[in-house]
Amino acid sequence: MKRSLLLALLVCSSAIGVGWATSANWTVAPSPNRGSLSNILNSVAAVDGGDAWAVGHWYDNTYASYRTLVQRWNGAGWKVASSPNVGSGYNDLNGVAATGPTDAWAVGYSRATPYSSARTLILHWNGASWAVIPSPNPGPTENVLYGVAAWTAADAWAVGWYYDAQRVGHPLVLHWDGARWSAVAAPAPSTYYSLLQAVSVAGLDDVWAGGYAYLNGRYSTLLMHWNGAAWTVAASPNVGNRANRIRGVAAVAFDDAWAVGDSQTRSLVQHWDGAAWSVVDHPTTGSYSTLWGVSASADGGAWAVGYSRVSSVQPLILRRDAGSWSMTAPPDSAGINPWLTAVAGPTGGAPWAVGTTSNGTADRTLILRGPAQ
16 A cells, blocks of 8 residues: 555656665575456565564455465465455554564454455464454544564554544554453653654663654654653654654664664664664665665664666665665565565564565566575
């Protein structure tokens, strides 16, 4: 949903031509599609030991709607896993998280019919199958989840947004305590629209969520922190005087967290050092660039992914190593106008990045495998 609409504003078809700062060994991993029309992957989760999940949606002609799409890495290849839907309308999965082979979460939204209001959608994997888990909907109309993060099987967070009766957009924060999902109060800095798009957990009392809020006539970065008792807004910088958005977050420790997104027409990277968020220099390319996903580890390494527009849309892959960010080359065989939406890597393992490409007729799934950290 959200990524398809944004990409439509950016796509122009011609050959990619750009010089990259570094080389890397990213390769395309074959991934399945359902049907002949749109297939999009929005998120990926990797667990130590080789287990990985990717989620998104596919377009089902029977329902004339998006339906949930879940894929799993079995150690040899990516396979579609059966996943439930709610109603006959649009069902989309925007985020996935896993703590182990028998515990994974996927979140998004569902519509009972193609034109009814959106309701929160949460699926859980118990080691044998995916099932719908009841979840709160504080808004009378639109309720959408974008991100999920799990610390243990009894502690997980999901974030997004909802509209109140006056059509004001509020941050939506849900918490899993091992028995049920419940809504948790979160501040809304804007009287017009505040949205959370990503969440990451560094500990029971150390959780970061990121998004954006409409303030002073523009969208501004929004970063919130959970200290074990309450959510509070943390001051976060903006670049220039136009739209700034946080798309992805990765919390490593109390003094180490990353947030990525875009500022005006350029990609944005910010770092938390335990006291403040600051903008971090990084390479980029093209007339437009944005970062949608970030994954970081305790050894200081990190990956960030998104897309840029040079003469066409192409993946943007950044790596942090030895204290600085560098740009790495995507594989040449990634298809037509490929872009990336998320990245995840197990400790000491090779990262996965997911998104979408085109076969010239329809959007198709895209999964890349990177070099080990």
